[in-house]
């Protein structure tokens with residue numbers, strides 16, 4: 001085929017790996033993909049739920065996974081797990097079968113089955129666990145989960161734990177992690193355009209506009225940002241009362257030459273930016289800045305991250321107490337020249353803010369790559385540190401559990417029923433996946449033990465107990481698939497350090513088809 | 521292995537131990553209609569027939585879930601072939617399958633992996649099939665990325681309902697995803713809100729005004745649109761642009777890059793070019809897994825009555841924590857598909873037929889392309905055939921009020937829609 005009129009066609013089609021991952025690279029870019037490819041995941045089970053989770057991590061390309069599980073495939077396993085080959089897998093090591101079939105999904109992922117080591121022997125081995133990025137468990141007996149959680153909580157650099165529990169239509173999961181900084185949170189709140197606190201070049205440019213002297217075409221293509229700042233310079237002070245705000249909006253429209261000038265309509269619609277303060281996000285001022293010298297001091301968070309956050313705090317301590325300018329500009333009605341000119345101004349300010357920012361970085365942590373600094377500044381308005389608590393801490397505080405039952409009875413009842421059924425199954429000595437009966441009385445006894453004395457149990461608890469005793473050990477294919485998706489999403493967010501993971505227990509009720517959060 | 525006896529014989533003892541915990545006993549919220557034990561198992565495993573529309577991101581997941589749950593007679597329709605960019609989530613496909621029909625490869629994989637399940641693929645369009653075909657199923661699950669195909673199957677299933685025949689009501693379970701977000705819903709045609717009832721919930725596709733593209737480009741997207749919308753037809757005349765052809769994307773990328781340089785606009789990349797011209801929606805395995813599981817779980821609950829089913833909409837946003845919202849979407853009385861009442865439209869007496877057509881095209885709750893308008897025996901404007909278009913074209917400039925009395929009924933049709941829209945026009 002010849003494509004005429006374009007002598008130098010750039011052949012820039014991406015390589016096959018980029019093409020394979022195209023639909024996810026649009027979410028977490030190559031920076032997220034690299035972290036994913038460097039990750040090593042340990043899963044302490046090869047149940048249907050565990051393989052569903054792993055499937056959704058192998059497909060996008062984690063580096064490595066290990067399944068540690070000494071179970072032998074049962075008839076029931078062969079019926080509900082897609083990563084076993086029906087009757088032909090029965091009697092074989094379940095983890096080995098699962099690893100073989102999961103690894104088929106992606107040639108660039110390595111998998112290993114550890115079938116000779118009992119789970120009980122690794123849950124206290126920080127040395128073994130620290131070889132991994134993330135540990136995932138499914139229906140681990142509570143005593144083992146507690147030991148595992150204690151081991152991982154004891155060291156600030158130990159991997160995060162994703163503890164999953166399910167019975168029938170009910171499920172929950174909890175992420176235990178040390179302070180987890182997120183630079184690219186992909187917040188939907190855009191960075192400030194600094195219309196209220198224009199930086200000098202922007203202020204100068206806007207004030208000097210001679211709107212009335214422009215020709216009609218130019219006039220209809222001045223972006224709304226300088227229009228607003230210019231209009232502000234025409235009134236004595238920031239509009240405060242409703243009357244002043246209305247008068248300001250009328251003033252903007254009065255600057256029009258012609259009725260159909262959309263740029264002035266945009267300015268009119270965006271007028272609130274003139275009197276809305278450019279406040280710093282509380283995720284920085286409350287959750288991060290006050291704690292940098294205490295609970296967020298290294299090694300709680302990595303030294304480089306601490307240095308960047310410290311520089312950001314110092315930057316915002318200076319007048320006019322704003323974040324560095326972000327170079328991104330939304331689209332707005334404008335001519336190409338005026339838009340590009342404005343964009344240039346933001347970029348120049350971004351660069352000079354970046355230099356200032358760099359001068360504020362404490363010297364200790366060593367070399368910080370320039371592109372990391374850029375990414376950090378671009379996303380400064382969304383930077384978060386996700387601070388967690390230990391798995392089970394919520395449940396040890398009867399008052400918190402009691403309050404949760406009042407505030408969200410449905411979700412808390414499901415949570416209590418799941419905690420109780422795990423306890424009951426461990427007490428009965430039933431192995432994972434095998435059929436076992438648990439009585440409503442026993443579940444109720446465990447639930448009562450987790451609540452303040454004399455708590456009224458209520459209808460939701462009864463429903464949850466009824467449902468959990470119906471199918472205490474059922475790992476239903478649909479619930480497993482649902483958890484496979486939800487847990488993998490959270491795992492990906494933790495590994496890529498992008499987007500915001502969920503705190504507390506995430507409760508899933510597949511009868512009402514709803515999710516909720518308990519113990520945040 | 522054909523026939524239900526042959527299928528049932530493949531069930532090894534203990535195969536359904538997990539699911540049978542649910543099917544052997546009712547729960548506290550289970551309806552009295554539930555036939556615990558053999559009755560429900562026989563229906564699920566030997567009688568139920570289910571149709572899956574789409575064998576892509578959602579479809580692969582749906583097929584696997586249904587097979588493990590015990591649905592044994594599954595049909596799947598998909599008109600696409602496998603592309604390398606599917607492999608990050610469509611887990612029934614391998615690199616060697618690229619270029620093969622999705623429906624066929626998916627069906628074969630499921631039958632190999634889950635013994636005793638019959639999956640019947642159809643490599644083609646849903647529109648190829650008639651009412652009789654759709655009548656044979658108990659349930660339909662849809663995992664599509666096309667609004668048009670969903671509107672078609674929704675309207676078809678609503679039209680299939682015969683109040684005299686309970687069997688004609690086919691529950692439609694619909695799922696959709698975008699990045700970390702998705703939704704699943706249960707539609708009981710004519711009883712609950714249908715797909716058409718909720719059209720206004722869809723995000724409006726970003727459309728760039730042609731004058732911006734031509735005269736005042738500001739974003740890299742404007743340069744790409746210029747290359748594809750204006751330059752391609754100018755340079756290549758009648759040759760159709762194929763967005764799956766990397767040479768075509770290369771051409772667009774080159775032309776867009778040159779324009780961006782000319783205007784000092786940064787950010788045109790190959791990937792962005794491809795994304796804009798193909799309208800690519802980010803997609804990952806995990807979100808598809810959540811939504812497909814929600815769909816299949818509803819199918820299981822409806823088919824077995826083992827637990828209450830979703831009423832009727834589940835929405836998930838996974839970008840900031842796990843946020844979901846479950847609610848009842850309301851049926852619209854003036855829904856053109858299931859409502860029965862005509863849509864009230866009040867217009868100025870000066871509005872011309874052409875302006876009315878523009879208004880209809882713009883309306884978010886209708887989303888109609890190239891509508892034809894008639895009223896009783898009056899043909900107001902017909903898009904096709906060409907002779908009738910020519911005859912009715914002069915009406916475009918006429919005022920609607922000259923052609924129709926107030927309260928007049930207008931029937932709107934479009935080739936993309938399997939139903940007629942009825943408007944009741946009044947004048948302001």
Ligand SMILES: [Zn+2]
Nearest residue numbers: 714717855858
């Ligand atoms: Zn409807």
